[in-house]
Amino acid sequence: MDHKLNFVAFIIPAFFLFLGLEYAIARKRGKSKLFTYENSIANISVGIAERLLNLLITGSFYGLFYYIYEHYALFIIPNRWPVWIALLLATDFIWYWYHRLGHEINVMWGAHIVHHHSEEFNYTVSARITTLQAIIRNLFWCILPFLGFHPAMVIAILVVHGTYSFFTHTQLIGKLGWLEYILITPSHHRVHHASNEKYLNKNYGDIFIFWDKLFGTFQKEEDEPVYGLTHPLKSHSFLWQHFHYYFELAEACRRSGSLLKSLKIIFGRPEDLDQTIREDLERSLLPARRNFRSTxxxxxxxxxxxxxxxxxxxxxxxxxxxxxxxxxxxxxxxxxxxxxxxxxxxxxxxxxxxxxxxxxxxxxxxxxxxxxxxxxxxxxxxxxxxxxxxxxxxxxxxxxxxxxxxxx
Known part of the structure; x- marks a missing residue:
């Protein structure tokens, strides 16, 4: 009997291989503190859940790409090598706005915030993507077949796009000279993940840096980045990491006492949300942690x-x-x-x-x-x-x- 295997599975051992290499190099350079046990476990756990649940929705979105292309495409764009370059630029342009809106609108930030929880920065952080974030992102990708790019081309470019972003999540690679003027490098992405005030809401691109320079969101790496949220999460709970921000939005809407104010909260900016709400919810909803040494x-x-x-x-x-x-x-x-x-x-x-x-x-x-x-x-x-x-x-x-x- 022939078995229909899904060879995408081999991305999983490849991830752990590069993670192991990064850790080995960090130790050799005396930088093993770039990894903390609790953060790494939490990061990998989120990544496993996303990969697991995404198996159920990825095929549906690929089918949606084909449906949109076959019924609603504005143009029929041929498969030529200049088109591949145009598609890569279009993909990164859409990513820029998806990513930027994910930081500027509360309801979208609730899906993306999980990616920024970690107070360390290494390859494990690249795995911190929720299924909800993946769904929102795929909805943005639907623009590409709507424009007329063939779905097979779109899917191939998305593989390249996702693979590239993995390698920008590291502190072991310094600045890369003239490439800093063209690409999103690890240095640029470290800025994006930092909570330093001057680094907030900067460097949204995934492959190319010129979108940030064009739209005024570029910041080069200067001061030592401090990673994580401006108001750090006080829990490694798998469930709380995924859903805390939506609990915060729900509580903020309840306190507002008005439908109009609630809509302004849901579609408002994260920095305008009352930061004391999370502290109140953590006290009331999270069980007290036991004093414990990790043996x-x-x-x-x-x-x-x-x-x-x-x-x-x-x-x-x-x-x-x-x-x-x-x-x-x-x-x-x-x-x-x-x-x-x-x-x-x-x-x-x-x-x-x-x-x-x-x-x-x-x-x-x-x-x-x-x-x-x-x-x-x-x-x-x-x-x-x-x-x-x-x-x-x-x-x-x-x-x-x-x-x-x-x-x-």
């Missing part, structure tokens, strides 16, 4: 979970076209719960015990489905429920995970 055993346990997610993503991507809807749902649920669990581990939250029970139940259900054995599922459920009711297991679990006694 070797804890890191091994967390690393194994993240490795399992990465291997699961690779396998899911490679065999994506071979899986049915039920199998896909089980795998997605297992990986997402594990990623949520990783965030909860970084926050040292005690409710992860119950998350583990849910994960065990889903794993048992999936194994039973594969083996077509309802009896195994019933026995597994009973076993998991028995474990869940034993308080001693709960204590043992937390003692293992946190290398400390579980607080009663």
């Amino acid at each position: 070797f055993r804890f890191k091994v346990y967390l690393n194994l979970q993240l490795l399992a997610c990465a291997l699961g993503l690779f396998s899911f991507t490679l065999f994506f076209f071979e899986l049915n809807a039920i199998e896909s749902a089980f795998i997605i649920a297992l990986i997402l719960i594990t990623l949520i669990n990783c965030g909860a581990l970084l926050e040292q939250q005690e409710w992860i015990y119950f998350l583990e029970i849910a994960r065990l139940l889903i794993a048992c259900a999936y194994i039973s489905y594969l083996g077509e054995s309802f009896g195994f599922f019933c026995v597994s459920i009973i076993g998991v429920l028995i474990i869940a009711t034993i308080n001693a297991f709960e204590k043992m679990y937390f003692r293992f995970v946190y290398d400390t006694e579980y607080d009663e």
Whole structure:
């Protein structure tokens, strides 16, 4: 039987290969502090979730590109080498405005802010893209087939575009001479990710820097960049990182007491949003973090979970076209719960015990489905429920995970 494999999966090991090379070079140069354990885990977790969920929507958008091209294209642009150059410029021009609006309009910033959470800057940061951000970005790309660029050409250019931006997320590459006048270099992109006042809302381009110079948003790297948000997020929670800004917008709208004021908030500027709202929400919605020192055993346990997610993503991507809807749902649920669990581990939250029970139940259900054995599922459920009711297991679990006694 022929298997229809999705070779896009090999982007995943390529990402980790370049990440490993960057870390090795950083250590050799005595710059290993460019990586922090908690930030790197959080960055990779967000990236795995985006790649996982994007598998479900990418094909739909490619189909939309073809539909728009076949029914609404303004022109039929031929496949000639000058057209490829024009397409690359058009793609980067659209990116510039998508990216700029993503920083200037609250509802779009809520999708993009996750990319700027990290207080470090390395290749792991390139993975911090949410599925919602990817959806908004693809809607902007629909302009290209509407203009008349063939979808196959658009898709090919988007691969180049996305690959280039990965390599701009590093501190190991200095300024690149005359290329600084043409391309978005790591130096230019470091400015974009910095929270220094002079660097805010600068350098929106993805490949070319001349859009920023043309529209007045260019800033060269001068002072040492300070990475992250102007008001840093006080949590590594996987869920809070994804949704906190929309909670903030909802709370700001509730406090406004007016539909008109709420619309002004939703489509207003991020810098005008009351920054105390996040602090209030973090106090009321986030459980208090436990005092905890990150031990070797804890890191091994967390690393194994993240490795399992990465291997699961690779396998899911490679065999994506071979899986049915039920199998896909089980795998997605297992990986997402594990990623949520990783965030909860970084926050040292005690409710992860119950998350583990849910994960065990889903794993048992999936194994039973594969083996077509309802009896195994019933026995597994009973076993998991028995474990869940034993308080001693709960204590043992937390003692293992946190290398400390579980607080009663």
